[in-house]
Amino acid sequence: MTINLKSGLTAGLMLLFMSFSLHAEWVEKRSFTTQDFELFNGQTLAEVKVGWQAYGELNEARDNVILITHFFSGNSHVAGQYEADGAIGYWDAIVGPGKAIDTDRFYVISVDTLVNQEPHNPKVITTGPATINPETNAPYGLDFPVVTIRDFVNVQKALLDELGIENLHAVIGASMGSLQAIDWAAAYPEKVERMVSVIGMAQADPWTVLNLQQWAEPILADPNWNKGDYYDAETPLNGLQxxxxxxxxxxxxxxxxxxxxxxxxxxxxxxxHNIQSYHSEVNWLRERAAERALYADANHVLYLVRANQLFIAGMQEDLRSGLEPIQARSLFMPATNDLLLRPAMARKAHELLQELGKESQYLEIEGSWGHLDGIMSIESRAQELKEFLQ
Amino acid sequence: MTINLKSGLTAGLMLLFMSFSLHAEWVEKRSFTTQDFELFNGQTLAEVKVGWQAYGELNEARDNVILITHFFSGNSHVAGQYEADGAIGYWDAIVGPGKAIDTDRFYVISVDTLVNQEPHNPKVITTGPATINPETNAPYGLDFPVVTIRDFVNVQKALLDELGIENLHAVIGASMGSLQAIDWAAAYPEKVERMVSVIGMAQADPWTVLNLQQWAEPILADPNWNKGDYYDAETPLNGLQxxxxxxxxxxxxxxxxxxxxxxxxxxxxxxxHNIQSYHSEVNWLRERAAERALYADANHVLYLVRANQLFIAGMQEDLRSGLEPIQARSLFMPATNDLLLRPAMARKAHELLQELGKESQYLEIEGSWGHLDGIMSIESRAQELKEFLQ
Incomplete structure (x- = not known):
């Protein structure tokens, strides 16, 4: 356990690229571009470009599609392996031929979000504050509009529209991915047959808003942040780390x-003996953060924090109104020991859906990882997930 | 609840001065000074000066003494009321005439720790990095030696020695106070008859070391911190907040x-609509932190973090050896919903003491405050505490 954890964390800490299998299917990054994209807050982006990946085959009826939405620090690399570097997707344990999300049967799509944490990662394609603003030919910085989880959903919908896909057999996501999944079911109820929320929530409560803000404060306090205008100067690396x-x-x-x-x-x-000397664990955590910071962008983290802070499924004033339109069968799988998006948050959404007469199931993932059990221990619920998708 | 919490937090957030009673006993701050104080790490402080308070009367045998040790953001004002501003101590609900810690019977003492969080609070007397170094006639800054919980204990012992007090009927503390309490029992087993650990731990585990470090990082990152040398310049207020x-x-x-x-x-x-506009809760938390920062000192926070990171009861290489000498009867009262010093930490110490053949009790404090239930909900365990002290 010790060795696995440490080496896994070294490879990226959110375990994006942790290998559970040496024989994953090859997969490639693709790119999708759309113009004049209208945002939930009323603003418009002249161009949106995001990366995406697909697994399996789209059937003739185009009704075998499962969309997988990614978490805060993640991207579209949900499964399979890149030929260039051998990196394996974060949910390869449950996505693939014959697996819980069976790519022999389903056409699985995953899309990089807007304002993805890692715009400087060559394997991520995203649009955000680090993107060149066509009006100025310089990075947007804080001129980039505030985006919401609904906008992530609508970028995915634009891609599906282009692919001629009208309905989703299921939408499934972990953590921030679960926000997109439940908002999909609320925003496009007639299009979503099944919704799976892993380590998720339906609304950012005041504690979550405050806790997310703790991730933003060090960036805002870094003098190199310079109100988001640092793309031709020293970057706010310390705050980001x-x-x-x-x-x-x-x-x-x-x-x-x-x-x-x-x-x-x-x-x-x-x-x-020395106030400027630290326990080895502190140095270890700092080093891991420094590695993770290589591809990340401070402004993107701020915008991701904000998208999560603004989240309420259905994007209505109250959650009940937001969930009311949902037609999908829902499955909530929080992690028992999650201290970040606590099981109580998923249970609240599940119970509200039941009150509203919707079909909803609730099943916890056991494990000692806490929030990360949504990734590390997902295989323990593979059978239930497979049955839910039948 | 809403109104009480908000006004309580406004008054200091750790609820130091929150009033549960309008008729508390008057109490005064006193001062204690000692010279050539030897620290656990082998260094020496030329002079140590700390504040202290007392309640009740020392009996002729000098055997009716209860020492109360304070938490991270606290000070010796455990109960009673200051005449100047009416401020009431944090545990006034359980310390006073006829209360659980009965000052009609016991002589109760509480002492400001070394490197207290609030050296700039006129009601705190402490020695730390903000203190004038007699060798240089300037504040110590980072020349101040690393101090440990054992040093807090030894300052208290020096005061008791001066008062001619050889034994403690009990030592009781919440949070960081619980660290001092259990270390008292381990360091001076023959002097401590009873030990009460409220929302406490016996050893800082790796998670706690890392979590405490999150409190230090923003200070270290503030350019005004300047390696601790800021006493004649702009202070690292942002990092402190x-x-x-x-x-x-x-x-x-x-x-x-x-x-x-x-x-x-x-x-x-x-x-x-604006990435630089924030939810009202965020502004509220920032304002409360700004109020709390008025009397606090950034270097003192760093040294407090370190003292807690270095904590292992008995200050031996392993906890079992550290607890082995304890003779006191122990009572552990963690808060059921504490996410900071989780009940499992107190339970571990309790079970280890029992394994070692010591007398130990374990009793959780229920409540919705989490860690702060050790203050806010302590009265719910007043009866059990009173009986334990009989």
């Missing part, structure tokens, strides 16, 4: 952190 | 935060 330290730490339950460091030395000589 | 935002948020369970904002507007117009 602090944000990523917090994100990394909060995604994991204390038990898994503690199990990772069985040889923890409380009274370590360095920290005991 | 960020630290205090995190401390405030983590001390409270999501449920109490959410209950505080029943009118939360997820799709608030400001944040939806």
């Amino acid at each position: 602090q944000a990523l330290m917090q994100i990394s730490l909060q995604a994991m339950h204390p038990d898994i952190i503690n199990a990772t460091f069985p040889d923890h030395e409380t009274l370590a000589e360095g920290p005991l | 960020q630290a205090l935002m995190q401390i405030s948020l983590q001390a409270m369970h999501p449920d109490i935060i959410n209950a505080t904002f029943p009118d939360h507007e997820t799709l608030a117009e400001g944040p939806l």
